[in-house]
Amino acid sequence: MRWDVFTWAALAFALIAAETIVPGAFLLWLGFAAAAVFLVVLLVPGMSVLTQVVIFIVLSFISVAIYRKWFRGRGRASDQPLLNKRGEQLVGHTAVLSAPIIDGEGRTQLGDAFWNVTGPDLPAGTRVRIVAVSGMTLQVEAA
Template identity: 50%
Template sequence: MDLNWVAVSWGVLSLVLIVAEILVPGAFLLWLGLAAGVLFLVTLLMPALPILAQIVLFAVFSVVFIQIYRTKYRGRTRNSDNPLLNRRADQLIGNSYVLETAVVQGRGTVRVGDAIWTVRADQDLPAGSTVRVVAVTDGMNLAVEPVA
């Protein structure tokens, strides 16, 4: 029995691309690896297929698999049990804190745990006042209002 080295080459390329996807995840090499895997099967069934036809088929299968990935999997949103996990400032909305420094000209600070946060308010407030976080501005500044 003669070994089909072209088929073996496609099989090895398929495995290399899939292992590369595992080592450096990015959801791209997997689809190229699957296309090479299909070419492995095609060249096993049709060993006389010219190399140019194999390359064209690899390109076609790659595009098809990538399109399947883009339409079926990429656009899906995942529901999280904790959507604010990596958005610490947004976790503070609705909570009340005591002003660390007075709000003067719209700016002051509050202590949240061991961190000091910059706050913005529409009115000046003395240090020690209790304020409620109503929004996050500029990504790291807390918009506050006085608690009555």
């Protein structure tokens, strides 16, 4: 077997196998490009190494563009979209201020966690409704 055919087959295999170790679907598409170059080199003997590399680079860009356009972000819709978004799960709930809101900033306790809150100035003990989340700060209004 010719060394260039073997090299492209090995590179395609290595890139596709590396995808299992480093997930993200990027190396997979480079592996597809290497596999395509393997087929071209197998069918067209005598091609220069520079031409092979140029074909690989072009096919890599094309395959990654195809991935980004048609396959990226097309995963299954989750049945629990707020699972790891604790703050967003609290939107709509009510709480009692444990510290007054002064100059737009205060504190509340929900369960065993204390949260920073922003909103209109209100005294401690006021019931508030959580209307939005900004990072780890809850935005509230009087309930």
